[in-house]
Amino acid sequence: xxxxxxxxxxxxxxxxxxxxxxxxxxxxxxxxxxxxxxxxxxxxxxxxxxxxxxxxxxxxxxxxxxxxxxxxxxxxxxxxxxxxxxxxxxxxxxxxxxxxxxxxxxxxxxxxxxxxxxxxxxxxxxxxxxxxxxxxxxxxxxxxxxxxxxxxxxxxxxxxxxxxxxxxxxxxxxxxxxxxxxxxxxxxxxxxxxxxxxxxxxxxxxxxxxxxxxxxxxxxxxxxxxxxxxxxxxxxxxxxxxxxxxxxxxxxxxxxxxxxxxxxxxxxxxxxxxxxxxxxxxxxxxxxxx
Numbered sequence: 384x385x386x387x388x389x390x391x392x393x394x395x396x397x398x399x400x401x402x403x404x405x406x407x408x409x410x411x412x413x414x415x416x417x418x419x420x421x422x423x424x425x426x427x428x429x430x431x432x433x434x435x436x437x438x439x440x441x442x443x444x445x446x447x448x449x450x451x452x453x454x455x456x457x458x459x460x461x462x463x464x465x466x467x468x469x470x471x472x473x474x475x476x477x478x479x480x481x482x483x484x485x486x487x488x489x490x491x492x493x494x495x496x497x498x499x500x501x502x503x504x505x506x507x508x509x510x511x512x513x514x515x516x517x518x519x520x521x522x523x524x525x526x527x528x529x530x531x532x533x534x535x536x537x538x539x540x541x542x543x544x545x546x547x548x549x550x551x552x553x554x555x556x557x558x559x560x561x562x563x564x565x566x567x568x569x570x571x572x573x574x575x576x577x578x579x580x581x582x583x584x585x586x587x588x589x590x591x592x593x594x595x596x597x598x599x600x601x602x603x604x605x606x607x608x609x610x611x612x613x614x615x616x617x618x619x620x621x622x623x624x625x626x627x628x629x630x631x632x633x634x635x636x637x638x639x640x641x642x643x644x645x646x647x648x649x650x651x652x653x654x655x656x657x658x659x660x661x662x663x664x665x666x667x668x669x670x671x672x673x
Contacts, residue, residue, distance in 0.1 A: 395619030398611040399627040405608035407634030410472070410481055411642045412597045412604070417477035419594070421585040423578065425601065426470045430574030432602020437571075437610065441564045449568060452561050458569040461553035464546045465609070466574035471543035478536035480645040485635030486525045486655040487540040492628050492662045493518045494548030502552050514661040521657030524650060551616070558617045567610035629659045 409429075416425050441449050452458050476484050493515055526537045550570075557566050589595045615624050632655055639645035647655070 392619040392623060395615040395617070395624055396627055398615035398618065399624050400630050402608040402611040402615070403628060403630035404634055405604045405611070406631055407481075407485065407638045409601050409604035409608065410476060410485070410635060411638035412600045413473045414476045414481055415642065416594065416597050416601070417473060419590065420587055422470060422474040422477065423581060423585045424587065425473050425598075426466065426574055427578035427582055428598045429469060429473075429601045429605045430466060430571040430578065431576075432599060433571035433606040433609070434568060434575045436603050436606045437564070437568045441568070445562075445564060449565055452565055452569060454557060454560055457553060457557055458561070458566070459573060461550055461557065461566075462570050462573040464550040464553065465570050466577070468543045468546035468550060469574065469605075471539040471546070475536040475539040475543065479534050479540075480647065481639035481643065482632070482636045482645060482647040483525065483537075483651055484540045485632050486647065486651055486658070487522060487537055488544045488547070489629060489632060489655060489658040489662070490519065490522045490541065490544040491547045491551070493522075493658070493665075494545055495551050496662075496665045498548060498552050502556070511665050514664045518658050518661030518665075521654045521661065524654030524657060526654075527650070551612070554613060555616045555620070558613070563610065563613035563617050566613040567606070570609050570613070571606070629662060632659070 413425050413429070438449070472484065472488065496511065496515060522541070526541075527533050554566065554570075561569075589598060636647060639647075
């Protein structure tokens with residue numbers, strides 16, 4: 384199998400960077416909503432609005448073929464992983480700063496690197512294994528378990544990062560099978576429709592037009608972001624794209640500062656730098672080998 388052309392890899396990187404701009408703003412909106420609404424309701428709104436928005440965007444061009452998938456089981460499992468990631472992240476940022484949550488979630492590319500060998504056949508080396516261990520050490524620096532600065536909500540961000548890593552691996556596996564528009568739509572099915580079972584127990588009617596706008600914003604930004612992710616993995620390998628997720632950290636710092644006057648402390652920056660350095664080495668070494 385031939386390697387992707389450089390121009391296609393560049394397109395994949397650009398799509399991933401665009402997603403890195405959209406997701407922090409979505410997280411900021413979700414954190415604002417989390418002050419008054421359940422993370423379950425926010426997660427449902429993100430997923431169901433995602434379905435409505437992408438259906439309106441793509442059905443005029445694709446019709447019912449938008450819903451046609453050759454691997455429904457894989458698409459639904461992938462959707463379940465994304466819903467698990469969103470639910471845990473939205474719950475966690477109700478308790479911890481957005482930038483700290485974003486720093487911990489940088490573990491997702493490391494998880495992709497761990498799973499890329501058994502699930503995608505992208506072999507690893509001793510150097511990358513060492514880089515992975517260093518990266519996870521950086522995660523511990525950010526979380527600081529066993530100290531007074533540790534917050535239990537950090538564990539939910541780790542769960543979110545693990546689920547999101549699986550989601551990305553599955554997105555790469557489905558990239559050559561279904562169109563990116565179909566994959567982007569299916570990514571929200573489990574959260575959008577499955578949550579109807581529990582929604583009556585957690586539902587609170589939006590109190591203002593601003594809240595309605597925030598719910599819609601979470602949905603549209605999430606939909607566009609995951610469409611960009613689906614397009615990105617259609618152009619470039621997972622091991623090339625994953626390090627560019629670190630762009631989200633800068634966006635999350637900016638959103639946290641603008642909306643909540645939050646700014647990460649020095650230790651968080653050190654831990655984030657360790658994680659980013661490890662991830663960049665992994666991406667560089669795999670790209671260099673290719």
